[in-house]
Amino acid sequence: xxxxxxxxxxxxxxxxxxxxxxxxxxxxxxxxxxxxxxxxxxxxxxxxxxxxxxxxxxxxxxxxxxxxxxxxxxxxxxxxxxxxxxxxxxxxxxxxxxxxxxxxxxxxxxxxxxxxxxxxxxxxxxxxxxxxxxxxxxxxxxxxxxxxxxxxxxxxxxxxxxxxxxxxxxxxxxxxxxxxxxxxxxxxxxxxxxxxxxxxxxxxxxxxxxxxxxxxxxxxxxxxxxxxxxxxxxxxxxxxxxxxxxxxxxxxxxxxxxxxxxxxxxxxxxxxxxxxxxxxxxxxxxxxxxxxxxxxxxxxxxxxxxxxxxxxxxxxxxxxxxxxxxxxxxxxxxxxxxxxxxxxxxxxxxxxxxxxxxxxxxxxxxxxxxxxxxxxxxxxxxxxxxxxxxxxxxxxxxxxxxxxxxxxxxxxxxxxxxxxxxxxxxxxxxxxxxxxxxxxxxxxxxxxxxxxxxxxxxxxxxxxxxxxxxxxxxxxxxxxxxxxxxxxxxxxxxxxxxxxxxxxxxxxxxxxxxxxxxxxxxxxxxxxxxxxxxxxxxxxxxxxxxxxxxxxxxxxxxxxxxxxxxxxxxxxxxxxxxxxxxxxxxxxxxxxxxxxxxxxxxxxxxxxxxxxxxxxxxxxxxxxxxxxxxxxxxxxxxxxxxxxxxxxxxxxxxxxxxxxxxxxxxxxxxxxxxxxxxxxxxxxxxxxxxxxxxxxxxxxxxxxx
Numbered sequence: 015x016x017x018x019x020x021x022x023x024x025x026x027x028x029x030x031x032x033x034x035x036x037x038x039x040x041x042x043x044x045x046x047x048x049x050x051x052x053x054x055x056x057x058x059x060x061x062x063x064x065x066x067x068x069x070x071x072x073x074x075x076x077x078x079x080x081x082x083x084x085x086x087x088x089x090x091x092x093x094x095x096x097x098x099x100x101x102x103x104x105x106x107x108x109x110x111x112x113x114x115x116x117x118x119x120x121x122x123x124x125x126x127x128x129x130x131x132x133x134x135x136x137x138x139x140x141x142x143x144x145x146x147x148x149x150x151x152x153x154x155x156x157x158x159x160x161x162x163x164x165x166x167x168x169x170x171x172x173x174x175x176x177x178x179x180x181x182x183x184x185x186x187x188x189x190x191x192x193x194x195x196x197x198x199x200x201x202x203x204x205x206x207x208x209x210x211x212x213x214x215x216x217x218x219x220x221x222x223x224x225x226x227x228x229x230x231x232x233x234x235x236x237x238x239x240x241x242x243x244x245x246x247x248x249x250x251x252x253x254x255x256x257x258x259x260x261x262x263x264x265x266x267x268x269x270x271x272x273x274x275x276x277x278x279x280x281x282x283x284x285x286x287x288x289x290x291x292x293x294x295x296x297x298x299x300x301x302x303x304x305x306x307x308x309x310x311x312x313x314x315x316x317x318x319x320x321x322x323x324x325x326x327x328x329x330x331x332x333x334x335x336x337x338x339x340x341x342x343x344x345x346x347x348x349x350x351x352x353x354x355x356x357x358x359x360x361x362x363x364x365x366x367x368x369x370x371x372x373x374x375x376x377x378x379x380x381x382x383x384x385x386x387x388x389x390x391x392x393x394x395x396x397x398x399x400x401x402x403x404x405x406x407x408x409x410x411x412x413x414x415x416x417x418x419x420x421x422x423x424x425x426x427x428x429x430x431x432x433x434x435x436x437x438x439x440x441x442x443x444x445x446x447x448x449x450x451x452x453x454x455x456x457x458x459x460x461x462x463x464x465x466x467x468x469x470x471x472x473x474x475x476x477x478x479x480x481x482x483x484x485x486x487x488x489x490x491x492x493x494x495x496x497x498x499x500x501x502x503x504x505x506x507x508x509x510x511x512x513x514x515x516x517x518x519x520x521x522x523x524x525x526x527x528x529x530x531x532x533x534x535x536x537x538x539x540x541x542x543x544x545x546x547x548x549x550x551x552x553x554x555x556x557x558x559x560x561x562x563x564x565x566x567x568x569x570x571x572x573x574x575x576x577x578x579x580x581x582x583x584x585x586x587x588x589x590x591x592x593x594x595x596x597x598x599x600x601x602x603x604x605x606x607x608x609x610x611x612x613x614x615x616x617x618x619x620x621x622x623x624x625x626x627x628x629x630x631x632x633x634x635x636x637x638x639x640x641x642x643x644x645x646x647x648x649x650x651x652x653x654x655x656x657x658x659x660x661x662x663x664x665x666x667x668x669x670x671x672x673x674x675x676x677x678x679x680x681x682x683x684x685x686x687x688x689x690x691x692x693x694x695x696x697x698x699x700x701x702x703x704x705x706x707x708x709x710x711x712x713x714x715x716x717x718x719x
Contacts, residue, residue: 121407140414173343215248230290425464468702521712609669
C-alpha cells in the first residue's frame with residue numbers, strides 16, 4: 015500500500031547534456047495525480063480501520079504502483095532522450111534521500127512503541143519484519159509466511175505494511191537498468207523509443223499473465239511477490255512513453271477521467287477478501303488509474319479540477335507517503351495502549367492524530383531530508399548514510415529481539431514452576447474440592463514459544479517412506495521401546511486436531527504408544543468438498559484438501575492402529591458438494607465415510623469436540639490486554655460454544671467404535687466460557703489453545719479412553 019513515494023512529476027529529473035547533472039527547475043505537480051494519491055491512501059487507511067466496510071480499499075496500493083510507474087518512467091525517459099544515458103547512481107541517491115529518512119524514522123519509533131506497549135511475544139517477529147523492511151525485502155518474507163499455516167493467525171506487526179514499499183524499492187532498483195538496456199538496444203536499430211515501448215509492453219503482458227496464473231494457484235503469496243505486480247508499474251510506464259502522442263479533446267478527457275474514477279470507486283466498494291487478487295481483478299483499478307492519468311495529459315486544468323484541486327485533497331496527496339507510513343503502526347499499537355479493542359471513536363482518533371503527524375514528517379523529514387548534510391552531497395556519501403541507517407535499525411531490532419527472548423525465558427520459568435496441581439489449568443473448573451480462585455488472573459498472559467500448540471517433540475521424526483499426494487508430512491513418535499505389541503495411535507485433522515497433539519504426546523510417553531500423525535491446516539479430513547475456510551474461498555486449496563484427505567484415510571486404513579484421534583474446525587470450514595444439503599448432513603456423511611473405514615479396520619475412533627470459540631466471540635488479545643481482570647473476557651456459553659458439527663456426526667453414526675470426547679466443562683461453567691481457567695490462559699491465538707493449557711488436558715482425555 016504504498017506510497018505515495020512521490021517520485022514526482024515534480025518531476026522531470028533529466029540532464030540537459032551529457033555532463034550536466036544538476037537538477038532542473040521542477041514542473042508544478044499535477045493536481046489530478048495528487049488527488050489519486052489522496053484517494054489511494056484514504057482507501058488503504060479506511061480498509062485497515064474498517065475492513066468490513068471499505069472492503070476493497072486495498073486497491074489503493076495498485077493506484078500507487080501505477081502512479082510510480084508513470085512518474086519514474088517519465089523522468090527516466092526524458093533523461094534518456096536528452097543524454098542517451100542515465101546517471102543511475104544519482105537516481106538511486108535521490109530515491110534514498112526522498113524515501114528512507116521517513117521510512118527509517120517510523121521503523122525506529124515504532125519499535126520503541128512495541129517495546130513499551132506491545133507484549134513481548136510480538137517483539138522477536140516485529141524485529142525480524144523491521145529488519146526485512148529496512149532491507150526492502152519484506153514482501154518476500156510475508157509471501158513465505160502466507161503459505162505457513164501456523165503463521166496465519168499471527169498478529170500483524172508494525173512493519174507489515176512495508177511490503178508494498180519493498181515492492182516499489184525493488185522496482186526503483188531494477189527499472190532504470192531495464193530502460194537503459196532497452197534504450198541502448200534500440201539505438202542499434204535506430205529506434206530507441208520503439209524498442210523502449212515494445213520492451214515495456216512485453217514486460218507488462220508477461221507479468222500480467224504470471225499474475226493471473228499465480229493468483230489462481232497460490233492466492234496468498236501472489237499478493238506480495240514482485241513479479242506479479244510489475245505489470246501495474248509497467249501500465250503507468252506505457253502511458254509515460256506514449257504521453258507525447260496523447261492529445262484528447264476536453265470532452266474525451268472528461269469521459270476518460272469519469273470512467274477512471276468510476277472504476278476506482280467500483281473496485282473500492284465491490285471488491286472484498288474473497289476477490290482473487292491481484293490477477294484479472296487488478297485490471298479494473300489499474301486501468302481506472304491509467305484513464306485518470308491519460309485524461310490529464312496536456313491539460314492546464316485536469317478534468318474535475320474544481321473538486322480535485324481543493325486544498326484538503328491536495329494536502330492529503332502531498333502527505334500521503336507519511337500517512338501511509340504512520341497509520342499502520344498506530345493501528346497495531348493502539349489496542350495495547352488503550353487496553354481494549356478499537357471502536358469507531360478510537361479509529362477516528364487515530365486518523366486525527368495521524369494527519370498532523372504525517373504533515374510534520376513531510377515538512378521536517380521528507381522535505382528537509384533531501385538537503386541534510388548527513389546524507390551527503392554525492393551518491394557515495396548517500397549510500398554510506400543508508401548503510402549507517404540500516405545498521406542503526408539492526409541494533410534496534412536486535413535489541414528488541416534480545417529483550418523478547420529474555421522475557422520469554424522468564425515466563426517459561428514461571429510456567430514450569432507452577433505446572434500441575436488440582437487447581438491449575440483445566441482442573442480448576444471440575445476439581446472435587448472448590449479451588450480458591452479458579453477464574454483469577456493468569457500467571458502468564460503473553461503467549462510465546464513455550465505456549466505454541468504446534469510444538470513438536472524431539473522423539474518425533476518425519477517418515478521418509480511416506481509422501482502421499484497432498485500430505486505435507488507424516489511424523490512418527492515412537493515411545494514403544496521396541497515392543498511389537500505396543501498400542502498404535504494415529505492423530506489427524508486440521509490445526510484444531512494439532513492443538514491436541516501435546517497432551518497426546520504426553521499420553522504416548524506415559525503409556526508407551528507409537529503415535530503417528532499427519533495434519534493439514536484449514537482442511538477437514540473427510541470425504542467432503544471444502545467450499546471456504548473462515549469465509550475465504552480457495553478452489554486450489556479445496557482440491558488439495560480433498561486429495562490429502564483421501565491419502566490420509568488410506569494410510570490409516572492400511573496401518574490399522576488401535577486408536578485414531580480426530581478433530582477439525584468444522585464451524586469455520588464450510589462444505590459445498592452441490593447437493594444443497596445442510597452443513598450438518600454433509601459433515602455427518604462425509605466424516606462417517608472415513609470413520610467407518612477406520613473402525614472396520616479395527617480402530618477405535620475418538621473424536622475430540624472443538625473447544626469454545628475465541629477470536630470470533632471476543633478480542634483475541636483480550637487476556638493480554640486485561641491481565642488483572644480476566645473475567646472481562648468471559649463470554650456466554652451459548653455464544654462461545656455454538657453447535658459443533660462433529661457432535662452431530664458422531665451421534666448420527668451411533669457406532670460404539672466411534673466415540674466423542676467433549677471437554678467443554680473444562681473451559682466453561684453452566685453460564686459462561688473463559689479466557690483464563692486455573693490461572694492459565696486458555697488460548698494461544700484467535701482460535702487455538704495455549705499449548706500449556708492443552709498439555710494439562712492429558713489426564714482428562716485419558717479418562718475418556
